[in-house]
Amino acid sequence: MNLKLAYIAIETNKFDEWREFSKVIGYQYESAGDAACLRMDSRARRVILVKGDSEDYAYSGLEMDSKDEFEAVIARLRAAGVIVMDGTPEGTALRAVEQYASFVDPGGLTVEIAYGCQDADTVFSSPVLPEGFVTGELGMGHIAFASPNNRESEAFYIDVLGARLSDHINHKMAGGELEISFLHFNPRHHTYAFASANDINPIVAKKALAKKMIHFMCEYPDIRSVLQAQERIKAAKIPFALTLGEHTNDKDVSFYVVTPSGFHLEVGAGALQIDDSTWVPQKHNAISIWGHEYQLGGGPILGAVQKWLLR
Incomplete structure (x- = not known):
């Protein structure tokens, strides 16, 4: 399923x-x-x-x-x-x-x-991305949520809805740890991710996880499209939340921007896909291999965290 x-x-x-x-x-x-x-x-x-x-x-x-x-x-x-x-x-x-x-x-x-999800009556048309996004059997992307208890959410989706564990990230910050559970339902590395603050300074945790949705992600067909989007965003003066970087777990090369609603959108390409017959979940101790530097003023989620870390 x-x-x-x-x-x-x-x-x-x-x-x-x-x-x-x-x-x-x-x-x-x-x-x-x-x-x-x-x-x-x-x-x-x-x-x-x-x-x-x-x-x-x-x-x-x-x-x-x-x-x-x-x-x-x-x-x-x-x-x-x-x-x-x-x-x-x-x-x-x-x-x-x-x-x-x-x-x-x-x-x-x-x-x-x-x-029974329906197609539109008209052909998809985007002047800046005519080939469209990577969707199909992988779904439209992924969502990262702020969770009161990531392990409880993880168990629910695995036990009841048949999700599979992709991996965990345990990221040290603000005197504690941000633990994230990544779950997949299909070959996309994760569809839902649940992040919980463990022993993090409560003021920082409240600001960092202020919204239900930390970010959602849409995947571009290639890195060139990502870099072109980066230039459009600079020209439009849309604030960046994280600079270009590569994640430890799904190898997605991406950046994050602040949406009009204040949470973030991850724009990336090249995320790995999971073969459940061979996949072994792992634990990572960092979110990124390189890049993804927090930007001051980059919105309520990671901007608040960076301000705390630079105090």
């Missing part, structure tokens, strides 16, 4: 800012009634913007290949004592799916299961 990330919904009132931001990144911005969507490929929905004040994660959808698989996952959730809410006709139309259902995970995140 291979689930994949179908869509992310962001609660925001900054639609104009997101429209301009999307042009620089390479998304195709389209209105959808009171909402909007940022297309990445042929699919009608990838990033959904819904009205609200939080400027944060609202929900995300994991896609199933068939109605039988969809019903089997819903049954597993209910058997585990999870309250599952059926989707509404209005919600189905907004998500452009045949059917969906939602639940709240142990960390308080709203997550959905969906099937």
